[in-house]
Amino acid sequence: MTSVITVVSVTLVIAGAAAALFWLVRGRRGFGTPVERAAFAALHEASLAAPLLRDGLNPDSARKAARHLRALLAAPALAVVGDGELLAWDGVGRHHTAQAVAHTRDAIDAGRPWLVPGDTIDCGDLECPVRTAVVVPLVVDGLVVGALTVYARQVSAGLVRAAGEVAHWVIAQLELAELDRSRTRMMEAELRALRAQISPHFVYNSLTAIASFVRTDPAQARELLLEFAELTRYSLRKHGEFSTLAEELRSVDRYLRLERARFGARLQVDLLIAPEVLPVAVPFLCLQPLVENAVRHGLGPKAAPGLITIRAEDAGAECRISVEDDGVGMDPEEVRLQLAGEAKGDSLGLGNVDERLRAVFGDEYGLVVETAPGAGTRISVRVPKYRNGVHAS
C-alpha cells in the first residue's frame, strides 16, 4: 500500500519537475516583443552614432553621426551646426543648406529649443518636406558648441520632444568625449610611451635572427616571424590598461622564443607558475620589461650561458611574481635612479613599470630590485588579486 503511495508521489514530483523545466525551456526563447525590438533598433542607431561623437564635434564626426540621428528621429532632414558653420546636412532638401546656420541663430542666442516657423524656411516647392524645423542648441559645460536642427513638413509636439531627447543624448556623448579625453590623456601617455618603445635593436636583432633561418630552416623562420607578428600585435593592442597574468606570460613566451633564436643555448629559462594566479589582472606589459631587463642586462654582456627564472606564486590575497637572472648584475645606484625616474638617457622600462604598479595598487606594491655587480638580479612584484577598478580586458 505504502509503496503504491511512494511510487505515485515520486512520479508526481518528477513529472512536476519535468513540466516546470519544459516550461522554462520553452519560455526562454526570444529576446523581446516588437516594441522592444523597436527599442533595440533605436538603441542600435544610437550606438552607431556614439563612437563617432566621441571624437567631439567636427565636420567628419557630425556628417557620419547625422545619418544615425536622423534615422533615430525618422525625420526627412537634419542639420548639425557647429560654431557658426554648417557641419552636416543629412536627408532631402539640400537647397536649404545655405540658410541652415541662420535657422539656428535664435535658438543659440536663447540657449534653448526653438521652433522655426514655416515662412522663414519655405522654398516655394510644394513637394519639399523641409518646411518647419525645431532647433535644439548643444550646450556642453555651459558653452553652446552648436545646434541640432530637425526639419519636417509639420513639426509635431512628439518630434520636438524627440529632438530634445536626441540632442540631450548628443550632449551627453560630447561631454563624455570631453571627460574621456582628459581622463585617458594622462594614463595613456605612459602606456603610449611604453608601446612606442619597441626597441629598434630588438626589431633589428629579431629580424636578423629570423633571416638567418630562412635558408637553413624555413619552417622555423616562418614560426618566428609569426611569433614576432603576434608579439607586436599584443604590444600595440589598443584597448585595455590591464591584462591577465596568463596573457602576459604568453607574450613573454613569444619574446623569449625570439631571443632564443638569437642566443641559442646561451639563454635558458625556467618558469615556475602557480596556476591559481594566472587569472590575476596585472597592468598591461608589466612583465615583459622585467624579462627584457634580465636578458639584456643579465645575459647580454655575459659569455657563459645564463639562466632566467620567472616565478608566479600564490600568496593568499596576493600574487608574487619575480624575474631572476644569474647574469652580471646591475649597479644598485643606477637602479635606484631608474626607479626614481631620474635616470639619464632613455631607460624607460623598469621605472615605467614601477610607476604604473604604484599608481594602480598603491605605494606598497612597487618593484623590488635585488642586485649587485656580479651577483645577478632579481626583480619582484606583488600584485593583489583584486583591486577596485582593475579588470583585465
Add this chain to the structure above:
Amino acid sequence: MTGQSGPRRPGRPQPRSQQRPKQPPKPPKPPRLPHPAEPQPAPPAPRRVAVTAPRRHRAGGYSARAGAADLHAQPRLGQLYVRSLVRNQLRLSLGVLAVLAAVLGGLPAAFALLPGLRTSEVAGIRLPWVLLGVVAYPLLVGAAYFHVRHAERVERDFTDLLGGPDAAPPAPPRDAR
C-alpha cells in the same frame, strides 16, 4: 622590446676590491620578500642589495581611473541588452531553484503528512534513506547539468543577438558608410 634603445653596459663586473659588500650610502629599507631557498648564483656571489623606488605617499585607490575604459562600453546602452540576458538567466535559475525547493522542501512535508512514507521500503531499504541518502544526489547533479547547459545556451543566443548571424569582424571605430 621596451626599454632603452641605445647600447648600454650597466653593471659591468667591477674590480674585485669593490665587489664585496658594496653597500650604497643609504639603502631605503626595502620590504623583504620572503623567498626561501632561492638558488644563488656562482660561489663567490657578492651580496645583492635590494632597491625600491622612493616612497611618494600615494593613496592605493584606483577607482577614479576605472571609468574611462568602462564608459567606453556605454553602460546605459549595454544595460538594455544585458537586462534581457539577466532576466533570462534569472528566470532559468529561479525555475531550477523552484524545482529544487519543491523536491527538497517537499520531502519533509511529505514525510510529515503521509506517515506511511516514513516506513515504506524500496528494495529492502527504507524509502527516506533511499531518497535522502542516494536518490537526492543524481537529482542534484542532473539539475546542475540542466542549468549549465541552458545557461550556456542563453549566453550563446545572446552573443548571436549581438553579433548577428554573420558576426562582423571587431572594428570599434566603424565607419558606417
Add this chain to the structure above:
Amino acid sequence: MNPGLGLAALAVVLVATVAFGIYGLRLSRATSDFYVASREVSPLWNASAIGGEYLSAASFLGVAGLVMAYGVDMLAYPVGYTAGYLVLLLLVAAPLRRSGAYTLPDFAEERLGSLAVRRVAGVLVAVIAWLYLVPQLQGAGLTLQTVTGAPRWAGAVVVAVVVVGVAAAGGMRSVTLVQGFQFWLKLTAIAVPALFLVMAWHSAGAPALTGPDIPRFQRTTAVSLQDPVRFEVTQPVTVTVSGQLDGRAYTGGRVLLGDGGHTAAAGSELTFPRGAAVPHKHGLTPSSGARWASPLSGAGGRSHPLYALYSILLATLLGTMGLPHVLVRFYTNPDGMAARRTTLLVLVLLSGFYLLPTVYGALGRVMAPQLLLTGQTDTAVLVLPQLTQAGEAGRLLAALATAGAFAAFVSTASGLTVSVAGVVSQDLLRGSTRGFRWASLVAGIPPLAMATATDGLPVADAIGLAFAVAASSFCPLLVLGIWWRGLTDVGALLGLVAGGGLAAVAVVLTSVRGAGHGWSAALLEQPAAWTVPVAFAVMIAGSLLTRHRLSPAAVDRVMLRMHLPEEVASGDLPLPAVRPPTAGRS
C-alpha cells in the same frame, strides 16, 4: 588503534600538504612546455581542489556521527552541503567569477563601492571562519586522542600550528594541487574502509538496523573511556570494571549497574556482556532501530524535528555560497563559463563522497554501539575500519581513515586561515607582506583558544551554525547584489548587520547554554529559518528606503561586467558597434 601507524598517517598528510604547497608550481624548462605551464586550471582539477577544501571535519567525521546518533533526519546535512553548490551554481558562480572579486569583501566593494560594507563583510568573514575553524580543530583533537590517546588539545595545536605556520611563512605557493590531492585522499580514505565495512556487516549475518529494539552489544565488548562519561542505564546489566565507576575504584571486579545515571572516570574500562543493551551517554536518548530509521521521529532526543530539518536545509543550501574559503577557489577559473562547469563537477564529486558517510552512520549502530555510550559518535569513521578486518589489515584501514580525517582538518583549516589572513591583512594592514603573517596569527589563534577551552557541540552541528551565519549575511548580499539593481550600500550594511548579528547571537547563546528543549532552544540551535528571511527583508527594505543613493551608471557598469559573457565583454566585441551597420536604413 596502533598509535605508531596513526602518527605516521598524520605525518604523511602534513608533509605531503607542505610539500605540495611549496613545490606544486608548474615548471617548464623547454619553450614547448611554456604554454602548458601557463595554462589555466582545468575544471576537473579545480573542482577537486574546491571539493578538497570543502570536505571538512563535519563531512568526514560529523555526518556519520550525527546519523549514528540521531538517525535519518541528519541526512539533511550532506544533502544540504551538496545542494548548496547547486544553489551557488544557479545564483552566484558565473557572475561572481566575472566580477573579478577574490574575496567576499572584494565583492561588496566591487558591487556597492562602499568601504564601510567592505569592512563589515571583512568582520563577518572572520567570524564565520572562526566558527568554522573551531570544530575542525576540535575534530583534530578528537582524532588524535582516538588514535594515540594524546590529550584533546594536542591534535588541535598540531593542526593549528602547521596551518598557521605554513600560511605565515608564505609557504603555500600553490594551493590547487594540495587541495585537489586532499580531496582524492579523503574519498579513498572513506570509500575503501566503507567497502570492507559492508563486507564485515554481511559476514556478521547482516544484523537488522531497523529492529524494534534499542542497540545491543553484538559481542562481549570492552569500552575504554578516555574522558569521564556520565551515562544512563535503562536495563540493569552486570559489567566488569577496571578503573573508577561512580566514585569507587575497581580492578576487574564485576558490578551490577542499576537503572539510572552512572559516572565513569577517564581511563576506566567497562566490559559489557554480549546482548546487553547499550547505555547511552547522558543527553542522548536511546531509541529503537525502527524509530531511529524513521524521519521526523526525534530519535536521540531532538526536539522539533520538522523545524530543525527545514532550518538545516535552508542554512546549508544558502550558507555554502557565503563561506569564505569556498568563493576564493572560484577565482582560479579562467572565466564564468568555466566557473559553472567547475561547479557542476564539484557537485558530481561531492555526490560521490556523500554517499559514504551514511554507510558508517548506519552500520556503526550495530558494529560499534559503544560509541553511543562514550558519546564520541563523531569517531565512527575512525573506529569502524579497525573492526572490519583483523590484524594488520584493520590497522592499515584505520591509518587510512586517520589520514583522511587529517586531510580534512588541514585542507579546510588552511583554506580558512589563508582567506581570513588575506582579508585582515588587506583591510586592516593595507597589504604589506609582514601584515599577512600577523593576520595569519589573528586567523588561527582565537579558534584554537576556543577549541581547547570548550568541549563543543557535535562537529556537524557546530558547522551548521557557521553555515547559518553565512546564509543570513552573505547569501542576501550575493543574491541581491548579483540580481537586483536596487541594492544600496546602506541596505546591504543593515542586512549584513541584522542577519549576521542575529545568527551570531543565536550561536553564542546556544554554545553558552548548551542543548535545550522547547521552541526557544530549537529556534536558537537552528536559527537559519528565521534569520535568513530577516536578513533579506532588512536588506531589501533598507535599499528601498535609501533609493536615492543609487548611482545608475555605477550599477550598470558592475551589472554589465557580472553578466556579460567574456567574449562580449573582452572588448573584442564592444557592445554598441557589434551589429553590422544596417546600410539600407539611411
